[in-house]
């Protein structure tokens with residue numbers, strides 16, 4: 001039976017990428033050696049790292065604009081503190097839009113003053129705050145573009161003179177934006193790029209080198225830049241797989257092409273959620289995420305029936321995060337429109353049965 005993988009991350013990747021990546025684990029570039037057996041300093045792997053870095057900038061339309069792309073260890077969670085280590089001298093602003101922003105705030109507080117410029121905590125992060133004013137004199141403003149757990153997503157980004165830092169872990173490469181409005185973007189690979197174990201950081205070089213503290217080498221973006229993202233042994237398999245996914249996306253027509261498909265998937269699912277009385281959406285309509293749709297049953301007694309039907313249809317990974325409950329359908333780049341169609345068919349069947 002075909003499985004439709006709606007997991008929130010780690011999540012679905014294109015099947016052809018999985019196949020290519022697994023082939024490289026057995027025999028990398030016809031060398032007779034595995035990708036994970038060779039030196040990361042070998043010509044073939046250095047080419048992979050270079051290709052991955054330049055594809056990331058190319059897809060974001062940030063080539064030759066003063067940005068550097070890095071593939072680092074430690075997940076997005078390490079970036080919560082690396083951002084502050086490298087940029088926070090006195091005071092930083094944060095928009096608190098969910099669990100991940102909350103965690104980023106906690107880490108930043110270890111390094112300086114943190115102003116919560118806006119928050120949607122009062123309604124369990126159902127919405128994206130609006131109407132806030134950004135104070136002057138911030139070292140940077142941090143936002144989370146897509147809130148994986150609550151299913152909300154920024155449609156417009158704050159305007160500020162301070163560097164804008166964005167955790168884009170769960171919607172990078174999924175929609176067209178003017179990426180040059182951000183000075184630093186970071187994203188764990190395990191949604192739209194590859195396996196967990198590597199984090200993409202795209203940073204505008206001229207925001208670095210302005211804090212007075214000494215920064216340990218592994219946590220210093222400038223050190224990683226000076227070593228072409230090879231300061232120490234990189235996670236070769238996640239980097240290689242991410243490179244393949246970025247190539248796949250480029251061949252598909254880039255972000256604009258995948259955005260069109262992502263919008264179709266989201267439209268199909270949200271219209272079912274809105275028209276079907278058996279279900280109700282969680283996030284405010286205007287702030288809904290194209291990547292993670294959160295919803296509940298209007299009658300909890302239907303839970304077992306619905307979940308049995310999901311299982312029979314091969315639908316995997318639909319449970320909501322424990323802090324929200326209900327259901328969450330994650331529709332990352334590699335999820336097909338057909339899979340969303342299968343979920344919507346199950347939902348309409350529920351209505352007919354109801």
Ligand code: PLP
Pocket residue numbers: 009074075076077078100144146147148149167168169170188189
């Ligand atoms: N930020 C966002 C928006 C996320 O969705 C996640 C994980 O799901 C993280 C940060 C944490 O990422 P990691 O597990 O790579 O540290």
